[in-house]
Amino acid sequence: MRYRQKGMTFIGLLLIMAMAGVLVYGGIRLAPVYLNYMKIARTMDSVATEFKGNGGDESGIRRSLERHWIVEDIGVLDSTDVDIQKGDQEISLHVHYHDQVPFIANVSLLVTFDKTVKIQ
Numbered sequence: 001m002r003y004r005q006k007g008m009t010f011i012g013l014l015l016i017m018a019m020a021g022v023l024v025y026g027g028i029r030l031a032p033v034y035l036n037y038m039k040i041a042r043t044m045d046s047v048a049t050e051f052k053g054n055g056g057d058e059s060g061i062r063r064s065l066e067r068h069w070i071v072e073d074i075g076v077l078d079s080t081d082v083d084i085q086k087g088d089q090e091i092s093l094h095v096h097y098h099d100q101v102p103f104i105a106n107v108s109l110l111v112t113f114d115k116t117v118k119i120q
Contacts, residue, residue, distance in 0.1 A: 029101050030101060034111075037115075040076070040095065042072075046068060047093070051119050052119060061091070089120065093116065094115070096112075
């Protein structure tokens with residue numbers, strides 16, 4: 001009678017660990033990109049609350065964005081990359097950009113961000 005082994009082999013365990021390692025490495029590479037996006041989103045929200053109620057002109061909003069971005073140390077975008085559109089009763093700040101991070105050899109990860117904030 002032959003004894004049958006049950007369970008995972010060492011090679012199977014190595015393959016699963018390799019796949020998990022690639023996913024963790026991708027997360028490590030993408031973490032700074034998402035942290036920059038969160039800084040940009042937080043800055044746009046704070047500028048919206050700063051100009052809430054009194055409107056404001058485009059140059060004042062851009063100056064405020066520049067000041068906030070200097071403090072937050074955001075180097076991915078400029079304040080000129082933010083589209084400022086005036087509506088009937090609101091001003092809209094919109095940013096749309098791509099960020100690319102090298103992954104392994106000639107493979108890169110491309111992330112697209114899109115954020116809109118309304119000032120009422």
